[in-house]
Amino acid sequence: MTTTLAQSPVSAPARSRPRRRRRGPSAYAVLVALAALAGIMLIPFAVVVFNALKTPAEYTANGPLAPPEGLHLEGIRDFWERVGFGHVLLNSLLISGSVAVLAVLLSVLNAYALGIGRIKGRMWVLVLLLMANTLPQESLVYPLYYLANQLGLYDTRVSVIIVFTVIQSAFGTYLLSSVMSAFPRPLLDAARIDGANRWQILWRVVVPVVRPTLVVMLVFFFIWTWNEFLIPLIFLISNDNQTVSVALGVLQGQRLMDATMSSAAALLGLLPTVVFYLIFQRTLSRGLTAGAIKE
Structure with a gap:
């Protein structure tokens, strides 16, 4: 006698669906x-x-x-024509962009020597960089002016680019050296075993890992340099070399603008930094929230 066993169908395990958290009144x-x-x-x-x-x-x-x-748009048009805003805007873009790129590059090289190379006197170098960041610009104006005058760089955009590259890279070196000092050593050892030299380790191993931090520094250096006023005011005395902040300050000091033209000037000076921030906003947010070093 053949008995037939009725088997109950085995139901497939229910897939766990991610439950959405309900936002409470506090949220x-x-x-x-x-x-x-x-x-x-x-x-x-x-x-x-x-x-x-x-x-x-x-x-x-x-x-x-x-x-x-x-x-x-009369106020915007009058201000644009009065200061030659197109040329002034180009000066600010050239100076701020050059400083941002050069300062990040110099910070990477310095931090690689301090954070990974572990040179002698590393702590004293970091202390000097930290002290340099605390110095007011007013105390640096006369020595920098005298040095630029002696080198024939006074009233040139190159002088301002050099000054701000050094100033910004001091902060960048201090920041990146702490990041690179925590860099995973197994990655460096694996690269050395594969035959990579120090230059290849820097650009093929270290830089890709710390790229979010570099992007954050690039954005900050650009905006900080764009907003600088004192050193460009002293170093760039000719109208052909002035930046946006200097052009705004000079015209307002000469009382050549009414309230509407002053607002137009402020709007034109603010828009480039807003556009630059919006372009890099997503990358900047990732760099601030993501860890620079992944163990």
Whole structure:
């Protein structure tokens, strides 16, 4: 007698689906607070945009906080023509971009020697770099002016590029040396076993790992150099070499601008850095949140 065993079908294991966390009231309260804070921070920028698009008569009649009644670009056009803003903008882009790239490159080379090479007196070098970052620029102006004058570099963009490259690389070296001192030694040993020399280890092993940190430094160095005023004001006295910040300061000091043109000048000086930040915003966020060294 043949007995047939009825087998119950074996159900496939249910796939675990990731459960979405429900946001509680506290999370929504934080979002509302952050949105309100962002709105408050955008108020000065909105006021600048409003006033840059007004006529002087409209500014006088309605005040600085009222939105513009139309799209008036006379203030922007007048400021652009008065200072030759296209040439001034090119000067700032050239100086800030050169300083950002050269300072990052110099920081990589210095930090590689300090963090991985472990040269003698490493701690004293880092202390000197830290002290250099605390010096006010006012104390450096006269020695730098005298040195640039003796070398024939005064009133040239090269002098400002050299000065800010050294200043920014001091901070970059201090930051990168701490990152590279924690670099995984097995990666370096494996590269040496494969026959890589020190130069190949730097560019093929170390730099790809610390690239997020380098991008963050590049963005910060560009913005910091763009906003510098004192040293460019003293070193770049001719109109052909002036930067955006110097051109704004000189015109406002000469009282050649009304309120609408001042707002137009501030808007034109701010937009390039905003655009630069937006271009690198995603990369900058990854560099700030991701670990530079992965064990």
